[in-house]
Amino acid sequence: MLMLSRLLLVALLLTTSPALAADLLGQVVGIQDGDTLTLLTPERRQVRVRLYGIDAPESRQPYGTRAQQELSALAFRKQVRVTVEDTDQYGRTVGRVWAGSLDVSAELVRRGAAWVYRQYNRDPMLPPLEAEARQAKRGLWALPASEQVQPWVWRRNGGRATATAQPSAAGRAGATASSSSTADLSCGSKRYCTQMSSCAEAQFYFRQCGLSRLAGDRDGVPCEQLCR
Structure with missing residues (x-):
């Protein structure tokens, strides 16, 4: 009976695992922003895909439009493969997008068109690519330092580089002193x-x-x- 139970468990895993791990194939028919695209599968099903491991500048951020253009140049109207990693809180498929042998997430980071999304990224190859792009001042890293705002900070602050809470007199004095010391x-x-x-x-x-x-x-x- 124990052997039969084990065989049934193995059979169940074999029949369910491919569905869970299956890649998505299709053509990119839409680019929403610098890290989100729409995939059209052979079954004519549209799938919204959020690129894994990265966070591109929002559309209203400095370099936001250019980041979208970079993703479009790499993927729009191309046949791609998506290695599914997860589903996010908005119901989008989170995955690695491959245009041939090109890892689109990694290429965007290398070009300086996206940040590594450290809260969710588990790929050890992405942070060195970001450091390399920063050092070479590629893409968004050529912007003034004041405009290099992480997208998650931008969103948290309601679409602003910094929070708008009014500082106290002591806070203003401290900020002035800090700015002066940096200068x-x-x-x-x-x-x-x-x-x-x-x-x-x-x-x-x-x-x-x-x-x-x-x-x-x-x-x-x-x-x-x-x-x-």
């Missing part, structure tokens, strides 16, 4: 995280001075003990 910084005076007094200072040396060693794990975040 007084100059490249070459500090080299290590242990010398940094704040995340803003670490970001200055990382972004403006090219001190890539501050992000030792190459995830694009300098001095993580300060910039958590």
Whole structure:
């Protein structure tokens, strides 16, 4: 009886696993933004696909329109394969999109057209590609630092780079002091995280001075003990 139960379990797994792991094939017939597209399957079914592991600038963000154009250039009207990873809270299929042998998510990050979505990404290859694009100032990384706002921060703040809560007098004084101290910084005076007094200072040396060693794990975040 035990052997029969095991055989039935194996048969069940064999019959259900392919359906769960099946790739989607079809033509890309729509580009919604820099990380979402519409796939038309051979059965004429339209599937909204959110690219796995990345988050592109929103349409109203700096570089948002260009990010959408980059995705369109890579995938629109092309036959692609989607390796399904998940379904998001909006009912969209989350997956890796392959145009031939090209991993579209990875290529967008390499071009500087998307951020690595660290909250959900499990691919260790993506953060180094982002660090490389940042170092080379490709795509959105060529924007002024004030315009390099992560899309998830933009959404959380209601479509703004920063929250609009009015600071107290003490907060305004602190912000003024912080801005002033950042303005007084100059490249070459500090080299290590242990010398940094704040995340803003670490970001200055990382972004403006090219001190890539501050992000030792190459995830694009300098001095993580300060910039958590």
